Ligand code: SF4
């Protein structure tokens with residue numbers, strides 16, 4: 012039975028693909044971006060028990076050498092997440108396909124489909140594949156939200172069980188990419204090209220972080236690439252927001268409306284037809 | 290007398306608003322209804338409320354004329370031939386609107402506008418101009434947010450032009466409903482959603498559900514009231530469930546003694562009001578609308594309203610913490626449902642010979658509240674500020690909506706990012722209707738037009754009135770009072786991550 016570490020499931024989302032979508036966030040990421048908006052999705056819990064004391068509602072307990080989370084008692088205050096020194100969360104659950112399906116069944120009349128996100132969901136690709144197959148049987152569309160740092164084989168493996176994908180391109184500059192994520196962006200660009208050729212690239216996303224990255228260069232180059240591949244691929248520019256980020260990124264500046272406007276103009280001028288600013 | 294002179298001297302009322310106020314004073318100076326003593330007792334206690342309908346009902350509360358018929362035959366009384374082009378069509382409708390009585394003296398139903406105008410759309414540019422002038426005329430002369438137009442369920446050129454004009458004009462009047470079914474064209478529905486995210490209208494009405502209840506000949510009028518076209522509703526009387534629960538004190542007596550008693554008294558009051566209208570007022574003998582077949586007495590019914598279900602349930606369960614309260618607990622929902630079902634049974638056990646069109650029975654209505662309600666929540670809604678997450682909110686509402694054929698609605702507010710993804714809202718509406726939602730009202734958190742309970746008012750106009758200025762629309766004052774008393778700005782806004 013395939014299982015996955017699930018960070019959380021949200022029944023309705025307006026921003027993770029077309030229409031209304033249920034989003035399944037899988038735990039664990041192979042990047043470690045300074046400005047990550049959900050750093051608690053990066054690592055797997057090592058049951059160090061540090062968060063135990065942080066819970067004001069007795070929703071965390073120590074059982075058989077592990078931290079156990081009691082959903083019923085939880086008030087979702089996220090004190091535990093703030094206390095965790097390991098970019099993890101004690102609320103991650105190991106779920107099998109049927110557990111997730113039961114969530115989907117409740118929501119099904121209200122959604123176009125599901126999106127599997129993360130963390131980096133391709134790290135648990137067997138689960139993703141199995142879940143997509145079941146979703147398709149239910150008549151739902153299947154979208155993947157990935158950082159693109161994954162070999163082409165993964166997409167070949169998913170095949171037509173995956174309808175489309177959304178890929179993050181953090182920065183065009185290789186050096187900066189390595190510094191930010193710890194990894195090259197070559198593989199990410201390969202993923203973008205491959206998915207576009209397969210007509211499975213729904214959207215590329217870039218988070219705009221003025222103090223940290225050369226946003227102008229990235230937006231210009233990504234837009235050129237996308238409009239050469241297919242002008243209809245959506246390009247979404249996301250404002251960096253200090254909410255939820257780690258301490259070291261909290262002092263980073265938010266982009267101004269003027270900057271966002273300027274960047275979306277660049278993208279449009281380079282030929283992208285669907286530029287979205289959020 | 291005091292009220293009369295106060296009305297005359299009031300500087301925040303326009304001339305028209307004064308005239309109507311004075312007419313109300315005159316009507317209320319006579320006593321012609323033979324209201325039984327026990328009903329009066331409940332009215333004095335505020336358990337039964339006649340919605341300030343007046344002491345001598347000389348016209349039905351809600352009239353839904355058969356405008357299709359008018360377009361086909363013109364009007365002898367108004368000396369109008371059937372219209373031949375778009376300019377005649379919109380003008381003749383405007384003329385007729387001014388002769389449709391109602392409780393506010395403004396027509397509460399403007400017809401299925403897209404179907405009425407579609408035959409006259411030749412040149413779209415010209416038609417757009419005509420429609421814009423038509424809608425502006427309505428907003429500036431029928432100055433009351435209970436004036437309500439319908440479009441759909443099929444996409445039409447006229448329907449698109451109306452939506453486009455609504456986005457451009459951003460007027461509070463008319464209120465607008467899209468009759469929506471799965472067979473409605475998707476593009477059209479999406480355009481309606483884009484419109485709603487800017488101007489907080491149209492409503493999405495569950496066409497399939499309405500057709501099941503009324504057949505094809507229904508319209509939504511006033512706030513969100515489903516009624517037969519060619520008829521309407523004589524009256525709307527409402528039952529305050531919170532106050533009734535307070536009087537009962539415990540669940541068992543409430544169900545066994547107090548509901549049957551209150552329903553019997555409500556029915557008695559509705560009967561009295563209908564009898565006067567039909568047998569004494571002379572309305573149906575003298576109105577040209579009847580004479581020309583635009584309305585028929587046997588297509589009228591009456592509305593049995595109720596409100597404050599949330600407080601009633603919380604009180605009877607003595608639910609203090611959120612998990613036990615209405616909107617959050619299964620037990621509270623089941624009790625709420627049982628209460629409405631019990632009322633329905635009692636209401637259906639009573640017959641009134643003048644409500645032919647609905648099997649001689651009154652229709653249940655989840656009354657949206659009036660501006661002065663402070664402690665009670667509209668109909669069967671969850672109290673403002675206590676709304677659960679969107680999915681649970683919808684599932685809760687969907688349980689109750691099928692029980693109220695003559696109207697019920699819930700309001701959902703979305704963040705501005707929803708504008709990037711109108712399909713998101715369409716998916717939700719479709720799911721909601723599949724689960725049983727009847728009327729889906731939605732808006733965007735930053736819209737100037739705000740849905741108060743069922744009607745729309747501009748936030749900017751409320752501010753103007755608050756600063757002591759006159760405002761054109763009489764509903765601005767109601768909106769302002771409601772906003773101040775009912776904490777409307779605290780409505781939950783759905784975040785979409
Ligand atoms: S969530 Fe973090 S702090 Fe809590 S046990 Fe796991 S690793 Fe330790």
Ligand code: SF4
Nearest residue numbers: 066085086088089091
């Ligand atoms: S979010 Fe964490 S700290 Fe807060 S109640 Fe839940 S488990 Fe406890």
